Amino acid sequence: MVNGIINIYKEAGFTSHDVVAKLRGIVKQKKIGHTGTLDPDATGVLPVCLGNATKLCDMLTDKSKEYEACMLLGVTTDTQDMSGKVLENKQVSCTQEEAREAVLSFIGEYDQIPPMYSAIKVNGKKLYELARNGIEIERKPRRVEISHIEILECSLPEIHFRVSCSKGTYIRALCADIGDKLGCGAAMKSLIRIRVGTFVIEEAWKLSEVEKMVAEGKLLEHVIAPDRVFMEYPKVKVKSVFEKALANGNKLGLNQVTFEKENTLQEGELIRVYNSGDIFTGVYTYMAEEKCLKPYKMFF
Numbered sequence: 001m002v003n004g005i006i007n008i009y010k011e012a013g014f015t016s017h018d019v020v021a022k023l024r025g026i027v028k029q030k031k032i033g034h035t036g037t038l039d040p041d042a043t044g045v046l047p048v049c050l051g052n053a054t055k056l057c058d059m060l061t062d063k064s065k066e067y068e069a070c071m072l073l074g075v076t077t078d079t080q081d082m083s084g085k086v087l088e089n090k091q092v093s094c095t096q097e098e099a100r101e102a103v104l105s106f107i108g109e110y111d112q113i114p115p116m117y118s119a120i121k122v123n124g125k126k127l128y129e130l131a132r133n134g135i136e137i138e139r140k141p142r143r144v145e146i147s148h149i150e151i152l153e154c155s156l157p158e159i160h161f162r163v164s165c166s167k168g169t170y171i172r173a174l175c176a177d178i179g180d181k182l183g184c185g186a187a188m189k190s191l192i193r194i195r196v197g198t199f200v201i202e203e204a205w206k207l208s209e210v211e212k213m214v215a216e217g218k219l220l221e222h223v224i225a226p227d228r229v230f231m232e233y234p235k236v237k238v239k240s241v242f243e244k245a246l247a248n249g250n251k252l253g254l255n256q257v258t259f260e261k262e263n264t265l266q267e268g269e270l271i272r273v274y275n276s277g278d279i280f281t282g283v284y285t286y287m288a289e290e291k292c293l294k295p296y297k298m299f300f
Helices: 016-027 051-061 096-104 127-132 171-182 207-215 226-230 240-247
Strands: 004-010 032-034 043-050 065-073 075-077 086-089 108-112 142-155 158-165 186-196 235-238 257-259 270-274 280-287 292-298
Touching (some): 004 016, 004 207, 032 051, 096 171, 235 240, 270 292
Antiparallel strands (some): 075 086, 108 142, 142 158, 235 257
16 A cells, blocks of 8 residues: 655646545555645645545645635626526726735735535535525634735736645635625636645646556656654654554653654644654644643554
8 A cells, every 4th residue: 555645736727636536446455535625617736645644634625725816807606616506797987906915915814704605514414515506694704814915917808827835724715705806796717726734736647647657667757755744743663662552552651752853842732753764643632731742643
């Protein structure tokens, strides 16, 4: 079984689920999972976990993301992008400067209402399933953070921009919110995800390229080891006499490990844990009161 992460370039027309299904056929293994949905019409970075690295999926979903998007002012749709049904058209009367100011005003934290056409579950039902049946329900706003926006081109009614944001941010919803602020409405015209955490689009592989790797026996050369995504966390090695405690998934006292570098640990801080042979075995959290490390994700 292949264990690790591969940076996939999701092409237009594929759902994230489609990518996983096709990879299962290409790699010939079932244990594969993606790290967060990307709209079918969107393209770009989709890290996919294989084997025991599927335990990472939820942690990778938490990573910051970066997109390049094109927004069309003056149109409102039921999906908040141009794949949906047009609900309203309005004249775009704002100036370029007013449009720029509206876009940049969203830098920082704000409460965003998720789109009805999204994979969020409410009472066991995905919102898009309800939306397809003509049902719209009230959604609670979610706090998101837009850390950076760069306007690449402003040629009204279209605006091209690059945005860095926190997990759970919907760029479609951001476009709609900008349109509401300008009073003319807006819908997302195109979207490319160019980064998820440390995974960048320049290093992403199309499914056809992965198929070629497998045929040539070179897949493992492009699979990223699970611990690579945690390199910002402190590293410890378990002393050989305490290997059994590690193998049993027990808590580890600070006297049972050796730190790679001197660190001042904070409550809840994540730590990379390796066995005495320097093999990555999991991510632990620091428990300040007990002065120990508690298992968070294990990768035996």
